[in-house]
Amino acid sequence: MARRVPFIPDGVPVLSRGRHRSPRKGACFMEMASFLAGERWSDHPACTDPVLAELARWVNDVLDDAHRQQLVIMVPEVVGLKPEDPPATTALLLTAARAALPVATYDRQNLMALAILNAERVLAGREGHSTDHLSAASRAALTSSPAAERWARAQLSRHGSSPAAVRPAGATKIMALAVDGIARAWVDDRQERLVKLLRDGIDVMAAYSPILPNHVVAS
Structure with missing residues (x-):
């Protein structure tokens, strides 16, 4: 083949x-x-x-x-x-936030968890799932930081049920924090994680192209 x-x-x-x-x-x-x-x-x-x-x-x-x-x-x-499909940016943001959450410092975890939950809700709405739908990869990332997940869910409840649209400017800010969070993480394989993040990001965008x-x- x-x-x-x-x-x-x-x-x-x-x-x-x-x-x-x-x-x-x-x-x-x-x-x-x-x-x-x-x-x-x-x-x-x-x-x-x-x-x-x-x-x-x-x-x-x-x-x-x-x-x-x-x-x-x-x-x-x-x-x-x-890719011209708007969910591509949301999926790329989700990929970065999931990669960063398990290893990011405490001050970054809340924002990464919030980004994951909001991105999942945006994608769920477009794909016909309920707003509480979570992919297995997101569920695994959130399980690594239960306190951050609780904080993020509280923020979403406070600000209403509709997910916030993911705009390119907002996505780039979250991804910058995600990359920096991985680069500063206290793990031995942070360099390998960054290489994998770009690999996964390219694959995600290619799936929409x-x-x-x-x-x-x-x-």
């Missing part, structure tokens, strides 16, 4: 932190994406959903040099990845 594999040309720069004026100075994740897309060199290319691009920039910048290179194979996958022609096909 044919499978899609990413194509990365020889000679691309090694991934490094921050912005770079040209490929000769290095490249971050999204700058490499702009190169593969044939766009002007930029860490804010038009080829990728802006919320996903923010996540990629944050993960790129907080990883150490060794783990950052694990992201290279993911770069081609974000070229052209711009058509098959893209930015991969070569191998038998």
